Every structure is written in structure tokens, then in C-alpha cells.
Amino acid sequence: MTGIKQQLLDYIDNHQYEYLTISHQIHQRPELGNEEIFASRTLIDQLTQHDFEVKKGIAGHGTGFIARYESERPGPTIGYLAEYDALPGLGHACGHNIIGTASVLAGIALKQVIDQLGGTVIVLGCPAEEGGENGSAKASYVKEGVIDELDVALMIHPGNETYRTIDTLAVDVLDIKFYGKSAHASEKAYEARNALDAMIAYFNGVAQLRQHIEQDQRVHGVILDGGQAANIIPDYTHARFYTRALTRKALNHLTERVGEIARGAAIQTGCDYEFEPIQNGVNEFVKAPLLDDLFEHYAREMGEEVSDEDFGYGSTDTGNVSHIVPTIHPHIKIGSRNLVGHTHRFREAAISAHGDQALLRGAKIIALMGMNLIEDPQLLEAIRTEYQHIKGTTK
DSSP states (O other), rough: OOHHHHHHHHHHHHHHHHHOOOOHHHHSSOOOTTHHHHHHHHHHHHHHTOOOOOOOOTTEEEEEEEEEEEOOSSSOOOEEEEEEEOTTTTBBBHHHHHHHHHHHHHHHHHHHHHHHHHHHHEEEEOOTTTTOOOOOHHHHHHHHHGGGGEEEEOOOOOESEEEEEOOOOOEEEEEEEEEOOOETTTTGGGGOOOOOHHHHHHHHHHHGGGGGGGGHHHHHEEEOOSSHHHHHEESSSEEEEEEESSSSHHHHHHHHHHHHHHHHHHEEEEOOOEEEESSBOOOOOOOOHHHHHHHHHHHTTTOOOOOOOOOOOOOTTEEEETSOOBBOOEEEEOOOOOOOOHHHHHHHHSHHHHHHHHHHHHHHHHHHHHHHHHHHHHHHHHHHHHHHHHHHHHO
């Protein structure tokens, strides 16, 4: 083990209590997307104490930040993606307290040795990964060119097993609203235009569409406002829907079809309608196998058993980043095999002893990856070459 590597690992071991405390504090004060004031400030304060230059309020996201430490020697720019938003009603049931803290810890650990290695380390504070109004900040960062200066983007996500980056689905998050005319449901219903009828027609239309979409595509939603009283014909209804597909191109077509169903439901019932996204569109993941090989190497070195099972499909705005630079989004085990994300059990696992150990191991893994990529320019170039080939063949 090189002296530089040992120095990096020693920093994490010697400061583990400090960072586990940060993770638990963020967990205890869950904040929704673009409202992560405490989490963002806590992570920024930690980075500032270690001489990172921090810019706040990035690409229209008030709780976003860019933290940078640049050595005086030339070298690549290693990026770490920090997430720290929580879920409505569930708190940190996706473990973003682990993700944000691990990325900050990895960045600061790499900073301890980067003056000897050369290059730059950047930690990107990325709000609203879970979506919502103006959600998926990483997509905003891509649009604003924030990602362009990175050579790689690294992060690690808690899960029920440790595994490499898997395929993800592109996703659009849409609001559907119908506007009708209200009336008493018994006296003059003939004068009304029933916005709930429009919404039900829309749901039925989507249900009929599902037979005719690709097996890997998804359309799902809920009614957020369906009316207030049974004896009042609703003049307003509101639903939120997700559309998902394997590629952005396929998703654009699917979302267009779902929009046509909304238009048809409005015509059918004599209502007006709105159909529009509430957040950035999320793209599918462009994987970088050589970069994941490096993750697997250090994961095994840290004692993790890396699974190669099929874990299905999810969605993440890290997919947007992966269209710009080689990126990983692997998982690290924080609990039992039957642990499921976005549940109360997962929330508790995110501050369990196993979760704490995963945070520290995860930070070591991605910090060592950054060190290796700086030390081995040929490996970094091979990753870039492979990535450009894969990106070119997946258009």
C-alpha cells in the first residue's frame, strides 16, 4: 500500500465519528427537494473548513453548490455527486444522508493527497434528486454546462446489496389538470362540465394505452385533487403522472401519446386542460464499464461482496450526467437482502450500524477511485475512449 493511499484511508478512519455525526444530523432533519437548507449548509461548512472554494445557488437551485479544491499541479478533475433531499412523509428512506456525506467525505479525503498527485477535486451539491417542483438538479447542471469540466463523476448509493451501476429508465414527471364548470350535482347538472369525468376518462385512456406500449415502458400516476364534495360537480381536477422508457427518444414519443390522451379526455367532456412537466426530464444511464470495474476492484478490497444479479429498473438524474462524462451510480449494502428503498425500514437502515459502515466504506471506495484515476492517466484515457464508443452506439 502506497503512502498516499494510506494517508487517504487514515483521514477517513481518523475522522469517521465527525462524518457519521453529519449523516445522522441530516437524517434527523429531513428536507424535501430544493428545501435542503440545513443539509446543504452542513455539508458546505464541512467543505469550507477544508479549504474548498464554494459557490452557492447553482443553475436555479438555491440549495445547490459547487465546492472546488485545485492543486497547483496539472491533472484531471474528479467530481463527486452529493445528494441530500428526503422523501415526502418518509424522510431519508432513500438514504441520501449517506450519499451526500459519503461524497463530501470522499472529496475531502482526496483533497488530503491531491497536492501530491495533481489535479482538481469538485463536490457538486445536487438538490431534489427525488424530483418535485423544479426537481432533478443534475439535469439543470447539465443544461448550464456545470458538468462539462469534470473528467469523471462518482457517487455511491445505499441499497440491499452491493452492485455495479445498472440500467435506468428515462422519466418525465407531468402535471395533468382539467378545468370544467361547477354546478349542483342534483339541480342543474346539465349546465356543468365535469372535470372529474375528464380525469377518469384520462385514467381509462392511459389504462387502455398500457396494452400497446413496450414491456420496458411505464406510465403511472395518482389524482392529487379530485373534487371536494359529492354533491358538487368538480370544476378542477389535478393528477401527477410519470412516464418511463429505456431511452429519451422512446420516452419523448410515449409522453406525447399520453398527452394526446389528456387532450382527448378534455374534448370528450368539454373541459379545458393543461399537460406539462413539473421538473427537468431525466435521461437513461450511459454506463462506463471500465469505471465500474474500478469500483468493483475497490469494493472487493474494502470487503464488499459485489452481486451481479438483475435488480430491475429505477430512474435517477445521474443519468443526465452520464450523457456528458463517464459516471458511476453503484450501490452499497446497508441492510438485509429483503430491504426495499422508499420504506420506513430503509429509512432506519440509513442510520444503522451497517449503514454507517457502508458510508465509510463507500467514501473509501470512491476516494480511492479518484486517487487511482489521477495516478494512472492511461486508465483514465481508456475509460474515456470506451465511454465515447458506448455513447456513440447508444444514440
